[in-house]
Amino acid sequence: MPERTEVQVRAGRDDDLVALTDIYNHYIRETPITFDISPITPDERRPWLLSHPEDGPHRLLVAQPESDGRILGYATSSPFRPKAAYATSVETSIYLAPDAGGRGIGTLLYTALFEALAEEDVHRAYAGVTLPNEASIRIHQRFGFKQIGVYEEVGRKFGAYHDVAWLEKRLS
Template sequence: MSAESAEVQVRPGVETDLTALTDIYNHYVRETPITFDTTVFTPEERLPWLLSHLEDGPHRLMVAMSTDSQRILGYATSSAFRAKPAYDTSVEVSIYLARDAGGRGVGTLLYKALFEALADEDLHRAYAGIAQPNEASTRLHERFGFRYVGTHREVGRKFGRYWDVAWYEKEL
């Protein structure tokens, strides 16, 4: 079943989404090398992250929600790429889906909405770091026009081993 036929709504994230968003992210913290965070978060600890993604501007949070169950299926963000001012026209994007939401088009809907929201912003490039291996994420990013630019080898250590991160970029 595709996300369109399952009635998925994509909208900006709001503070009442915080617990569900934290639960989704904590799955990746606990179970996967997709994020290099190693300690789970409470919703209170994630509040500054949520509040750093405004409804306008270059740093956005888009949430996918099932219109049937009102359950959050995932989210996509654009965040600061680096802290120095010359990087202000670049963003780093990421996407996280609920465990059972993959392969249903939810990620595609999220990125479509995110990039549409960013279209009128003063942005030049989007970057995505993808811990390897992650074929689903690589395919999604390539579908949205990201191109591979290089790999940081063994850049993160989690679960007792080192992981590579492949970097992709997209013109905005």
């Protein structure tokens, strides 16, 4: 039986930027999961990284095996909307390396993210999920998210219109 590799979850940092951009670019190029259309460079992605400090309600957590430096995925909590009254709401997301699904990495990341958010002044978490995406719906439901609506045919990518389900989780 192969030895299980321990995976650590930690705050994202500048030297993760290339790997995080590579993961995200996979979803841009290969899936409708993100509505970005053109791959981005690490320099274009840097402001996003810097908008997620190690503490506070807007976090970036990465999963990395202790045995090597490869990033397996990341989870974020980001501002839900820019207006001040939305400050106690966050939008969460998970992106995994293409070969990291089905190994509990998403669960590990979301567990750590919601433990961190429990210490913050955050009342609600929201997630937008491009449909169909059973894996994403499943993990969000496992963490207590409930579907509150669907934007029908809200985005067009790869020549097709896609719906986005909106899910909500009460945090306080």
